[in-house]
Amino acid sequence: MNNWFQEVWDQESMHKELIVQPERCTGCRTCELICSFVHVQEFDTTRSRISVFNFEKAGFSVPVVCQQCSVAACMEVCPVEAITRSDRTGAMVVNHDKCLRCKMCTIACPFGATIYDPIKDIIAKCDLGNGDPMCVKVCPSGALTYQEPTQANISKRKAYAARFKAVYEEVG
Amino acid sequence: MKILIDDLEVEVTHGETILTSARKAGIHIPTLCYHEAFEGQGRCRLCLVEVDCRGVKQVVTSCTYPVTEEITVRTSTPGIEKMRKNIVMLLYKQASASTILHDMYLEYGCSENSLSDNPEEKCMVCNLCVLACEEMGSSAISLIMRGTEKRAATPYDEASEVCLGCGACAAICPTQAIEVIERDGYRIIWNKKFTLLKCQHCGRSFATEEQLAYIDSKGKYADPDSLICLNCRRKMTAEKIGIFT
Ligand code: SF4
Numbered sequence: 001m002n003n004w005f006q007e008v009w010d011q012e013s014m015h016k017e018l019i020v021q022p023e024r025c026t027g028c029r030t031c032e033l034i035c036s037f038v039h040v041q042e043f044d045t046t047r048s049r050i051s052v053f054n055f056e057k058a059g060f061s062v063p064v065v066c067q068q069c070s071v072a073a074c075m076e077v078c079p080v081e082a083i084t085r086s087d088r089t090g091a092m093v094v095n096h097d098k099c100l101r102c103k104m105c106t107i108a109c110p111f112g113a114t115i116y117d118p119i120k121d122i123i124a125k126c127d128l129g130n131g132d133p134m135c136v137k138v139c140p141s142g143a144l145t146y147q148e149p150t151q152a153n154i155s156k157r158k159a160y161a162a163r164f165k166a167v168y169e170e171v172g
Numbered sequence: 173m174k175i176l177i178d179d180l181e182v183e184v185t186h187g188e189t190i191l192t193s194a195r196k197a198g199i200h201i202p203t204l205c206y207h208e209a210f211e212g213q214g215r216c217r218l219c220l221v222e223v224d225c226r227g228v229k230q231v232v233t234s235c236t237y238p239v240t241e242e243i244t245v246r247t248s249t250p251g252i253e254k255m256r257k258n259i260v261m262l263l264y265k266q267a268s269a270s271t272i273l274h275d276m277y278l279e280y281g282c283s284e285n286s287l288s289d290n291p292e293e294k295c296m297v298c299n300l301c302v303l304a305c306e307e308m309g310s311s312a313i314s315l316i317m318r319g320t321e322k323r324a325a326t327p328y329d330e331a332s333e334v335c336l337g338c339g340a341c342a343a344i345c346p347t348q349a350i351e352v353i354e355r356d357g358y359r360i361i362w363n364k365k366f367t368l369l370k371c372q373h374c375g376r377s378f379a380t381e382e383q384l385a386y387i388d389s390k391g392k393y394a395d396p397d398s399l400i401c402l403n404c405r406r407k408m409t410a411e412k413i414g415i416f417t
Pocket of ligand 1: 082
């Protein structure tokens with residue numbers, strides 16, 4: 001495993017965080033709908049920044065969304081520094097005017113959380129709703145929350161992140 | 173420092189160009205060869221504005237003009253508009269196959285003249301593709317020939333060894349002059365045929381080997397031993413998280 005990956009999980013942020021608790025997710029996909037509506041003004045879940053996977057047989061649903069990694073692969077591969085961390089929200093945001101559309105970031109993201117939207121011709125990734133994520137507001141089951149990084153929340157996020165890490169280790 | 177752009181007081185930092193200052197203030201100046209990833213090139217000349225500096229008036233390309241003292245800028249005088257119209261006409265004559273230039277030709281109300289069209293040409297030689305490729309670290313293309321023959325190309329129009337097949341050149345081209353053909357697991361660009369790598373899970377083609385090598389060179393390819401497209405990556409992430417929940 002590459003060392004840089006470790007750093008992804010060791011972050012302690014001062015920003016509010018999008019905390020995902022998959023065990024609460026019912027798989028209703030409301031978050032996908034609202035996300036696409038906010039970002040592309042259409043209900044088109046294929047262009048949502050958050051994706052929910054329903055594993056019907058196993059009986060679980062998992063929302064996958066950008067982790068705003070502290071050492072973010074998308075940012076590191078970008079040739080023109082079009083992806084930077086927002087001071088205000090802590091999210092990794094894409095400057096579409098600067099982006100060259102080389103799509104390296106979409107290939108580099110270990111979770112497939114950075115996508116290319118061919119209709120808008122932009123790189124699309126979670127921007128934490130610019131500090132006001134609508135997905136959280138509409139999530140009926142409390143699987144998505146947006147909270148201050150208190151100690152308890154940090155451990156919740158770390159729990160989710162630890163699962164990401166396990167994913168990675170299995171892959172790598 | 174404050175300058176006046178179209179009677180609006182705009183705060184500028186020393187050395188910033190007129191174009192970026194204007195855009196920040198929400199004042200539109202048309203451009204074709206400008207892209208935020210690069211410095212202004214002053215090539216297409218569409219961004220012409222009139223600058224009044226201590227009573228001396230001159231016409232400058234706003235994308236290359238750094239503000240170093242208090243000036244008054246006019247972005248759309250009758251004189252400027254007339255020049256822009258001529259520029260659009262000339263650009264269209266140079267690259268008459270471009271839809272965007274054709275639309276602008278009509279929009280600016282250009283009228284027919286004795287200059288002949290260039291009906292096959294889409295490239296207006298703005299150089300943005302060359303800059304993008306350079307930024308990718310490849311420099312597979314450059315502007316070759318001179319005068320009316322000038323165009324972007326790989327050396328001798330042959331498949332370039334250093335081309336990554338990323339398509340940034342095609343994406344940045346304001347006139348969509350660069351062709352990227354993608355079919356049957358191949359991508360063809362600048363006379364180079366790339367066999368696309370297939371995702372191990374879904375079998376869909378998703379990247380060129382050169383693209384992965386680029387990411388790897390930055391130490392960022394997550395799993396060098398496997399080829400997984402982004403959709404499958406996301407799905408796998410979900411699966412594994414589900415198992416660990
Ligand atoms: S597609 Fe845009 S944001 Fe992504 S790596 Fe390339 S230039 Fe950077």
